[in-house]
Amino acid sequence: MSEQTLTETAAPAPGHALKYTRNNPFHATVLVNDLLTGAGSEKETRHIELSLDDGMQYTPGDAVGIIPENRRDAVDEVLAALKYTGSERVLDHYKVEIDLEEALRTRLAIGKLTRGSVTQFGKLAPGHAGLKDLVGPDNKARAEEYCWGREFVDLATDFPGVVTQPQQLFNVLSRLTPRMYSIASSQALHADNVQTTVRVVRYESHGRERQGLASGHMGDRAPVGATFPIFLHANAAFRLPEDSTTPVIMIGPGTGIAPFRAFLEERQATGQTGDNWLIFGEQRRALDFLYQDQFEAMHRDGLLARLDTAFSRDQAKKIYVQDRIAENAAELYAWLERGAYFYVCGDASRMAKDVELALLDAIAQGSNGTLEHANEYLAEMKKAKRYQRDVY
Ligand SMILES: Cc1cc2nc3c(=O)[nH]c(=O)nc-3n(C[C@H](O)[C@H](O)[C@H](O)COP(=O)(O)OP(=O)(O)OC[C@H]3O[C@@H](n4cnc5c(N)ncnc54)[C@H](O)[C@@H]3O)c2cc1C
Structure with a gap:
């Protein structure tokens, strides 16, 4: 197609x-x-x-x-840097002829710069002194550093005149995804x-x-x-338990809260009776408590058996969702022993790892066992689909 x-x-x-x-x-x-x-x-x-x-x-x-779609002003900046008007004709990935402006707006990723783009760009001007330092296996680190925080417009501005035909942009830039x-x-x-x-x-x-x-x-x-x-x-790997009486523990800081709002609405709308425990985290309660009224109402109405929050910037010492897990380790382990499913959604770079460590700790403490035993326990939970993550 x-x-x-x-x-x-x-x-x-x-x-x-x-x-x-x-x-x-x-x-x-x-x-x-x-x-x-x-x-x-x-x-x-x-x-x-x-x-x-x-x-x-x-x-x-x-x-x-x-x-x-890319922003029109971002597209205009790229056109200006390349000294094109936008009405130049190019063939898109499917050989359909369109204006360069449309290609830059709807087909090509002109946002965050990748090393791959810099390499392809460099191939257009092999003798270029400045560009030579950014391509090839010996210059990986320098190229990564150059790409950080930059977009294609920066490359086109820093090295003018390298793109000599608009069609070359389809080799330099990846597809808009x-x-x-x-x-x-x-x-x-x-x-x-x-x-x-x-x-x-x-x-x-x-x-x-x-x-x-x-x-x-x-x-x-x-x-x-x-x-x-x-x-x-569809994401079949992130689902409420089939048994509607099974307890669930949901760790959703920041936008990681999103699927848990869906889970809770679903359990509410379909009369599922399993206990629900939500741990939400953000920077400040007064400014960042997403869907506060709805979750507090769910807590008052009993749909949420527990609603815990961790607002990192509301006190001198930062508190995160993993700290709430640690503080409530005994109860959390008791929920797991009752067959609770444990879900994590949100930041993959740090939060998900820190939460997993806190979870392992809670299991080790609760079972009076070693970390090795906790790892086995968690592996069993994974096998039974009782530990599910949606992290990005
Ligand atoms: C399964 C899944 C579910 C997701 N769910 C959600 C969700 O519910 N809510 C949500 O908001 N997102 C969610 N995301 C993330 C979302 O898909 C996008 O990745 C996110 O919104 C950024 O996309 P963007 O197009 O706005 O930014 P992009 O154009 O992709 O730009 C983001 C990039 O900008 C750069 N950048 C950002 N900040 C800086 C900085 N300060 N300095 C330098 N460079 C920087 C980084 O390279 C970063 O990767 C989810 C992702 C996945 C895979």
């Missing part, structure tokens, strides 16, 4: 929802785009609701794929829409204001009524 379909195919008629895929997405309408974080927060986290076509179905634990967002809603409560929790990536580096491609799109260019292409992505 032509990639042209990513942005140009008309949506199939209702009743053909199963045909929506990343290559044939549904053009969803933004129904809600609310800021969840308070003024003054270091994070900009948004709650977004998107329309679905008849027959589009998801299960808590799934993700929604969003097919982004969809971004995944954990679904934050249960379809049992919201039959015709899908909800997500998006942290908008914004930063300044090397003298330019930058933003994440998809999250920036949702932060700045997705008001209520706007449309953009989406598809649903």
